[in-house]
Amino acid sequence: MISVTNAPPKTPAKPVFSLSQQRLKQSGRVVLSIDRLEILPGEKVALLGHSGVGKSTLLDVLYAQCPKDVAWCPQQLGLIEPLSVYHNVYAGRLSRYPLWYNLANLLRPWPGRQHEVTELLTPLRLTEKLTSKIHQLSGGQRQRTALARALYQQRPTFLGDEPTTGVDPVQSLTLLAHVLNAHTTAVVALHDAELALACCTRIIGLKAGSILFDKPSQQVSSTDLERLYQC
Numbered sequence: 049m050i051s052v053t054n055a056p057p058k059t060p061a062k063p064v065f066s067l068s069q070q071r072l073k074q075s076g077r078v079v080l081s082i083d084r085l086e087i088l089p090g091e092k093v094a095l096l097g098h099s100g101v102g103k104s105t106l107l108d109v110l111y112a113q114c115p116k117d118v119a120w121c122p123q124q125l126g127l128i129e130p131l132s133v134y135h136n137v138y139a140g141r142l143s144r145y146p147l148w149y150n151l152a153n154l155l156r157p158w159p160g161r162q163h164e165v166t167e168l169l170t171p172l173r174l175t176e177k178l179t180s181k182i183h184q185l186s187g188g189q190r191q192r193t194a195l196a197r198a199l200y201q202q203r204p205t206f207l208g209d210e211p212t213t214g215v216d217p218v219q220s221l222t223l224l225a226h227v228l229n230a231h232t233t234a235v236v237a238l239h240d241a242e243l244a245l246a247c248c249t250r251i252i253g254l255k256a257g258s259i260l261f262d263k264p265s266q267q268v269s270s271t272d273l274e275r276l277y278q279c
């Protein structure tokens with residue numbers, strides 16, 4: 049005889065981000081209208097769509113919902129040009145330490161922190177650039193420095209605006225997978241649909257001011273992508 053125990057009712061996970069009936073604006077103009085959008089813990093979401101459709105605008109709104117939980121990698125990387133890669137990555141944790149500790153680190157890196165940053169830079173293939181200044185880096189190296197700074201924050205959620213721009217296609221795949229694996233939940237704006245399908249669990253296609261489709265990656269068809277990018 050099979051014994052059946054009543055499983056406790058599953059409580060649905062609380063969304064990490066939630067939007068309802070929102071009109072996202074830039075300079076007073078509605079860029080995106082979103083009836084409902086929820087991002088659940090564990091989801092790795094890609095935002096796809098033409099340039100100017102509103103991907104960055106949406107990421108900004110999501111970031112504003114819980115900035116303290118988010119490792120944020122914006123399109124303008126926000127790196128400090130005269131400082132080294134080490135100091136830029138360390139900047140990801142400035143708020144964790146007192147001012148005196150941060151100032152002392154600026155003059156002479158704390159060995160423990162330097163060790164942590166060096167380890168973090170290894171999979172990003174940036175170790176040899178630890179002491180290089182930002183203005184001495186290539187575009188792809190700058191991008192990877194910004195990703196290292198986000199990773200160093202050790203936050204549960206990652207938001208990235210074209211986080212692998214400037215990185216070659218093979219490295220982009222490894223790099224994005226690495227960043228997504230390091231966070232429980234992630235939303236990334238991408239221009240490379242193939243990369244999105246390879247790395248993300250859910251794809252949101254934005255077109256003409258609204259969501260054209262929102263599906264698990266496995267269900268996204270070539271027709272969906274053609275409709276998305278058709279002018």
Ligand SMILES: Nc1ncnc2c1ncn2[C@@H]1O[C@H](COP(=O)(O)OP(=O)(O)OP(=O)(O)O)[C@@H](O)[C@H]1O
Pocket residue numbers: 074075079097098099100101102103104105106123237
């Ligand atoms: N600061 C701003 N002031 C006024 N309009 C803006 C501003 N930032 C963006 N916009 C406009 O809002 C719309 C959406 O821009 P957004 O940057 O969100 O698009 P995107 O999909 O991220 O583009 P891309 O793929 O080129 O980065 C665009 O029409 C853009 O011109």
